[in-house]
Amino acid sequence: MSETSLSRRRAIALAGIGVTGIAGAAAVGGAVVRGAGKDDLQGDLAAGAVPFTGEHQAGIVTPAQDRVHFVAFDVITKDRDRLTGMLRDWAAAAARMTAGRDAGEIGAVGGVPEAPPDDTGEAIGLPPSGLTVTVGFGPTLFRDAAGSDRFGLAALRPAALADLPRFPGDALDPAISGGDLCVQACANDPQVAVHAIRNLARIGMGVVSVRWSQLGFGRTSSTTRDQATPRNLFGFKDGTKNLKAEETDRLRDHLWVQPGDGPDWMTGGSYLVSRKIRMLIETWDRSPLAEQETIVGRRKGSGAPLGKQDEFDEPDFAAVGADGEPLLATTSHVRLAHPSHNNGARMLRRGYNFVDGSDGLGRLNAGLFFLAYQRDPRTGFVPVQRSLARSDEMNEYLRHVSSGLFACPPGLSGPDDYWGKALFAQAR
Numbered sequence: 448m449s450e451t452s453l454s455r456r457r458a459i460a461l462a463g464i465g466v467t468g469i470a471g472a473a474a475v476g477g478a479v480v481r482g483a484g485k486d487d488l489q490g491d492l493a494a495g496a497v498p499f500t501g502e503h504q505a506g507i508v509t510p511a512q513d514r515v516h517f518v519a520f521d522v523i524t525k526d527r528d529r530l531t532g533m534l535r536d537w538a539a540a541a542a543r544m545t546a547g548r549d550a551g552e553i554g555a556v557g558g559v560p561e562a563p564p565d566d567t568g569e570a571i572g573l574p575p576s577g578l579t580v581t582v583g584f585g586p587t588l589f590r591d592a593a594g595s596d597r598f599g600l601a602a603l604r605p606a607a608l609a610d611l612p613r614f615p616g617d618a619l620d621p622a623i624s625g626g627d628l629c630v631q632a633c634a635n636d637p638q639v640a641v642h643a644i645r646n647l648a649r650i651g652m653g654v655v656s657v658r659w660s661q662l663g664f665g666r667t668s669s670t671t672r673d674q675a676t677p678r679n680l681f682g683f684k685d686g687t688k689n690l691k692a693e694e695t696d697r698l699r700d701h702l703w704v705q706p707g708d709g710p711d712w713m714t715g716g717s718y719l720v721s722r723k724i725r726m727l728i729e730t731w732d733r734s735p736l737a738e739q740e741t742i743v744g745r746r747k748g749s750g751a752p753l754g755k756q757d758e759f760d761e762p763d764f765a766a767v768g769a770d771g772e773p774l775l776a777t778t779s780h781v782r783l784a785h786p787s788h789n790n791g792a793r794m795l796r797r798g799y800n801f802v803d804g805s806d807g808l809g810r811l812n813a814g815l816f817f818l819a820y821q822r823d824p825r826t827g828f829v830p831v832q833r834s835l836a837r838s839d840e841m842n843e844y845l846r847h848v849s850s851g852l853f854a855c856p857p858g859l860s861g862p863d864d865y866w867g868k869a870l871f872a873q874a875r
Contacts, residue, residue: 496578504858517631520656537630567642567649630647665799690795752775795821
């Protein structure tokens, strides 16, 4: 569709506001929460809203919500102004949606019948549900697979955004890996998360196209001390050693990009690694409990490291059993992933379980959608995954099928800001 046609449709829709008058415009515009029909609902419907602006993007240290809809986009335009214009429109729409409002200025039902609405409508009447929208830039935005610097950004690519190495055992599908942009929408209501992604994809039509996406449920990590440690589809507590929002010193050292780490436009941001990990759960379910606990290195019930009583007790890697062998096997997941075995590497994980139907062979296509934020993947994810890929006995039950790496810039300062504004301001 041409830009002229889009402008004509927008003009028709805006003309509908004149019919309803100023009061009608207030009821359908971006300043009112979704579906508000009573004046006293404003405060109630705003409950559960996460602040959209701030030093860092929401959706990283935000208390992990129950659901995620994650999508990676390819940029299909060569026009830098169209791309930055879309990012500006995305920021405006995300600010409205995270506050519980319609994505557009007119809304799902406020325009005239002759024009398409600027919100898809499936979230009418739903509260914000803790929605957060987090955006990142992939390596191919800076230089694509053909080596082209489409937007004059190549010189601004951070060294930390180096392509991830191929790890032993990887079975990555290129069709569900990578991407120029990513959007992570987390919420406590799956429909709210899907609504956010759907509307951003709609706004981006002609500028970006969906490369791949993933729905997730049942968070597999805790990002604050107030949250209990959840369980993955193997039935074990997951993310016990995760970074927490309250650990400000550790967040500075391991999560947030610091001045001098790289280009200024990334200071205050973080790097995201995504991995879709298929779990062979039917094979796992036939394994004895003792074997499962040995592979993980923790008790399935309490989450305590073997030889300890409490989930948060520090593992004793020197302890030996009655047979003289290490109590925590040298191939156990806990040992191989622990910071003490990876030069102190830590990440903030925000992963989710997934079930994508069946695989046609009578098995569930299920597993872990791993999401981890860090100051630098070269000292965070990469050494830990190398250790796990080489020696983790759990690999017998896992298949890494998708991978992504994204630079997530700092938070937005206000209505005139958008993701990557500082980056594109420096582009050639």
